Amino acid sequence: MQCYRASIHAEMTDSLVHVTSKAQFDDLLTSSRIVVADFYADWCAPCKQIAPLYASLAEQISRPGLLTFVKIDNDANQDLAQEYGITALPTFLLFRSGQVIHKVQGANPTELKAVIEKLASELESLAEGSGSGSGSGSGSGSGGIWKGAEIPRGYSDITDQVELRGCELLNADDDAGPVKVVFESSQPSALRQGASASKDWVQSGSDDQLLLFIPFQSTIKLHTLQITSFPPEGNSDVSRPGVVHLFINRTSNMDFGEAEDAEPTQAITLEPQDWNANGTANISLRFVKFQKTTTLTIFVQKGDGEAETVRIDRIKLIGEAGAKRDMGKLQKMDDEE
Known part of the structure; x- marks a missing residue:
């Protein structure tokens, strides 16, 4: 050694x-x-x-x-x-x-x-x-990149591939934060000690449905979706997502009627045990269906339970970012000759 x-x-x-x-x-x-x-x-x-x-x-x-x-x-x-x-x-x-x-x-x-x-x-x-000496040891404070769940080996966090200017969230509560906050890399304010003035989450308005359209800067391969949700303690009117439908490669956002009727690329039902101590659900996707993804539409069809609204604090996208230019395939030199 x-x-x-x-x-x-x-x-x-x-x-x-x-x-x-x-x-x-x-x-x-x-x-x-x-x-x-x-x-x-x-x-x-x-x-x-x-x-x-x-x-x-x-x-x-x-x-x-x-x-x-x-x-x-x-x-x-x-x-x-x-x-x-x-x-x-x-x-x-x-x-x-x-x-x-x-x-x-x-x-x-x-x-x-x-x-x-x-x-x-x-x-x-x-x-x-x-260099702060005896800190919390978590390495995931309000600064830097926070992890709500482990990233599968061989893949990476590609949330930075989201084209924020093109994102659209329907049925959003105006009293919550703007859509871009769910893609922040920092620890959610709900996990920090003490009161926070920042509204770094989104929440539905008139009912427990949300419809989020996410375009990407390049074609990506999407392996895992991580959703973090922290409903306020003691408030039964706000819940985590319960049923989520995913759609890919739409040119624009859907309306709620279309999202209800269309066949999703993948449908997900989240149970209470799917949420970890960080309030994060680590959702494995059918990788073969998400190989060439240019846009992702997340339809929260209903919340968990009978709450009137649903809340999302963070969304992380795990997979492989697409190449921005053509690359030669990996091959041995003697194969070229």
Whole structure:
């Protein structure tokens, strides 16, 4: 173990860690708050094209124990490539607290730089949290990215792919927050101690139905839907979603009559035991039906129980973000010849 750690230290001289085993990578995921991993191959021309940018970003913003940049030779580490579903090179995976939160496929310098710089902008608050001594230990306070439930291995949080300007919520209570608040990455105010003036949830108005239209910035593969709901304690007039119908690839929002009559892509009935301690239901989708999703319509057909209204605090979308440009398929060099 001592020799292994010394080898990591030697590789860190150029701000990049060259991973040589699964054990080494697993250790890095636990020792660094954020890890950015570049899956590459020596024969891959796009990998070589983007390598200088990646090295430059690593040199500028890596922080020991907080933000670590690694390179993983795809051919030499097939166990890691299979575990994380690497199908194209280069692929960049971003991990927070050991979980994939974003994936960038292909030599797309604009997207890679934007995603990493967004992470860098959060470093100050993360550093404050990690240096605060005996904090809560949850790592999910009101700042930074909050997780209502675990993210399935091999997939990432792609909520940032939502085109917020195109979202529309029907039957919304004007006294609650705007639709964009449900996509916030921060911890819901209902989980924080003390009173909060922010209205970071949405709620239905005239009855217990909501109809939410969500367009995406690119075609996505949707694996899991996470819905967080915190009805006020002692208020029997507000409930969590009970029956939810999902529709994909509509060009605009439906009306309630159409949503009632149309065949959903997937229908979900949520029971009390489906909600965890964070008030989150982790809903596994029929992945094969959500492979090419450009829009998602969430129809809360009814709430849980006899309440008059229904409330949603957060929505997280888990899956794979679509590539913004054409990428060559992963193949060995001798296949090209």
